[in-house]
Amino acid sequence: MGNDGGSIPDRRDLVRTKAKAEQADKANQTRARWFFCALSKRPLQDPVVSCALGKLYNKDSILEYLIDKSAYGDGENICGHIRSLKDVKTLKLTPNPSLSSSALSEPTSRSPFVCPLNLKEMNGVQPFVYISTCGCVFSQAGLKTVVSASSMSSSPKEKDSHTELGEVATSDSELEICPQCATKFSRKNDVLMLNPQPEEEERMREKMELQRSKETKKTKKRKNAxxxxxxxxxxxxxxxxxxxxxxxxxxxxxxxxxxxxxxxxxxxxxxxxxxxxxxxxxxxxxxxxxxxxxx
Ligand SMILES: [Zn+2]
Known part of the structure; x- marks a missing residue:
């Protein structure tokens, strides 16, 4: 019995409780990232979009934000890098076949979306990616299996030399085909991690900034012309x-x-x-x- 003067909680009890709380907090954060819009915090609902940093948003929320940047108090912090709808991609998500439509309205720990290749649920356990050319979403493992099987012939050495020059590889021979919609994409440049780990997010941010500095140079040239x-x-x-x-x-x-x-x-x-x-x-x-x- 506690609190009757008979037992004093020692350090072990306290630390264990803290660890449990941290674990629960982490689970909540994961759930928040994969089940809810990063901007509005409302449950993710089709159409869902993602940005260059792999965050998930409801498209409505992004539209509201673009029309009125103060629509969400901390909007600038969360998606200040989104300047227009051109900076997001509408995702093609696969509904979870094991969830009935009635279950969708209830709060659930099951993800409403799965990988179309291996049917893994998109719940933060498996890493997921999206293809920026078509918006299709796959588990990283599922896509790797399909893509590496189909591209045994192309030489990886050649790809590396291209990216070292900072040039986007565009020749047809280096492009893969999306297993879901057959849109061409570059494995190096067009596969973006969803909800990446902090280090990966940093890499994605750098890539985005590099890409944008190239874009502004291009538009300046075009405007002059x-x-x-x-x-x-x-x-x-x-x-x-x-x-x-x-x-x-x-x-x-x-x-x-x-x-x-x-x-x-x-x-x-x-x-x-x-x-x-x-x-x-x-x-x-x-x-x-x-x-x-x-x-
Ligand atoms: Zn696709």
Whole structure:
């Protein structure tokens, strides 16, 4: 019996309790990472997107954040590296076949998603990856098995020499085929870890920054070459909110635009969302995604 004066908890008891608490905390953190949106903390729900750092988000939450960066208090800390929808990829997740639809609404320790190759659950026990070209999600082990079996002929030495130069390997002979949708991808550059360990996350962040510094150089060159882009963009931007007056998304977006104008300084997110100063091709893709999401 405790607390009757007969027993005094010694160090062993206290330390054991602490260790147990730490374990439970770790389990909760794992669960939070794999079952909930990193931004909104709501349960993950299709459509789910991931970023260059392999975090999982509900696409709705990212849209809310891009329209209004203060929508989530700590949004800037969590996804400050997401500048537009171009910085996230919609994931193609495989529903867990062993979960019935009725069980999905109840809180459960089972993951709603699995690897389509070996049916392992996406719950933080197995490392999972996604392919950035198509968005398909696999367990790392499952993808490794399939891909290494199909690419015995290509020489790994050659691949290394390419990456050492810092160039993206793009020749067809070095590309793999996604086992789920047959989209081509580079094993070196397009396979991203989901919810990586801290060291891996650091590597992914470095890679992202390198990639972005290359991109800005490219866009600068493009802008100098074609000044037409800059004059075209403002007219399209004005026409956009009026195009779908009946749609909630459109009116919401229009409201956000007004808000932004009132603030005089338009936030980077809204700018990039409407493709301000970017090529027209990007703009239509972005807006299409925005509207169909709510349609
Ligand atoms: Zn795919």
């Amino acid at each position: 074609s000044p037409v882009d800059d004059t075209e963009a403002p007219t399209k931007k004005k026409a956009l909110p009026a195009m779908h007056p009946s749609m909630t998304a459109a009116s919401r977006a229009a409201l956000a635009m007004e808000e932004a104008k009132r603030k005089a300084t338009m936030s980077e997110a809204v700018k990039s969302l409407y493709g301000d100063g970017k090529p027209a091709k990007k703009e239509t893709f972005m807006t299409r995604g925005t509207f169909t999401r709510y349609a």
